Amino acid sequence: MRTLTHEIEKFAKDKKLEIETLKVRENYRKEFFGNVSHELKTPLFTVQGYIETLLDGAMDDKKVRKKYLQRANKGVERLIYIVKDLDMITKLEVGDLHLEYEEFDIVELVQSVFEMFEMKAAKKNITLTFDMPYDEPIMVYADKERIQQVVTNLVVNSIKYGREEGTTEVSIENLIKNKVIVRITDNGEGIEKHNIARIFERFYRIDKSGSRKEGGSGLGLSIVKHIIEAHKEKIYVESVFGMGSEFSFTLEKAK
Known part of the structure; x- marks a missing residue:
């Protein structure tokens, strides 16, 4: 019994x-x-x-x-x-999007994204910068076009939710022998803890009213997550509400 x-x-x-x-x-x-x-x-x-x-x-x-x-x-x-x-x-x-892998310089790619959005950042006096000078290329192996989309979406988000006179900073660090981690950090609004678990959902809005006026499809972070996972890599987010956010993702080093 x-x-x-x-x-x-x-x-x-x-x-x-x-x-x-x-x-x-x-x-x-x-x-x-x-x-x-x-x-x-x-x-x-x-x-x-x-x-x-x-x-x-x-x-x-x-x-x-x-x-x-x-x-x-x-x-x-x-x-x-x-x-x-x-x-x-x-x-x-559904695994229908074919990734075109190639070797490319991730430093150069980030710099090109900075150049594309320097005018947008200037409207809020936001500085787009690296954490240090990267004098040598850092070669990675991935789909260049898709990774550019990832960096673009994350940089645009950091500008959108960044504070006036703020900073968007990118760092590229060795993680393990065959991996690098790209970090995109801002000192903007930050994300409340209860929202962090859902920010990668399609159309999920932290600010249910104001964020729509900024444009975009509301799918940017969801696309970022799917692209990184399609590469069999990881994406992370850390944020303190009122202080800023850091999005980071891993990439395979070129051999």
Whole structure:
């Protein structure tokens, strides 16, 4: 009887845990679809609004026509951006995205990303910098285009959530014999502890209202995680709310 009672209790406990897990997943699913709906709905309604205004007579004014068509085009571009990012994540998840491995200098790649976004950083007086001079190349073996996307997304995020007069700093360190770790650190807003576990989810927003005005698809960190994991590498995040964040990922050294 004691054994039977123990087995029944264990079964009940396991079932309770399973039900709780399913409830959490269901909540995530509802939140995800709600977020997808919001992200697609906003630019769709924007485009529709401008086109309807043009059809209602604004098309006769040449200046208004050009301005509204440009704004509608921006809405379409945002929709394309979101759909492309979703398509990429889907391909990464099912292993459909082929990685083109090559040897390249990660220092040079980071520098090129800095150059691409120095104007964006300058608007908030944020300094993009290395932690020290890297006079020699650091050669790694990975898909260069995808790793550039990883660095780009992380640098853009650090600017987006960085503080005025702040800093985004990149360091590249030896981890073990055949690995390096790339760290991207900022002294911006930081992330509250309860948000850290979910920041790599699709469309998950730490700031449910303000962050949307910054643009982007809301998929940047999810794409970063999938690309790094597709390389069979690791990504880490450490953050102190109000002080800043550090995202880091590993790469294989070139032989």
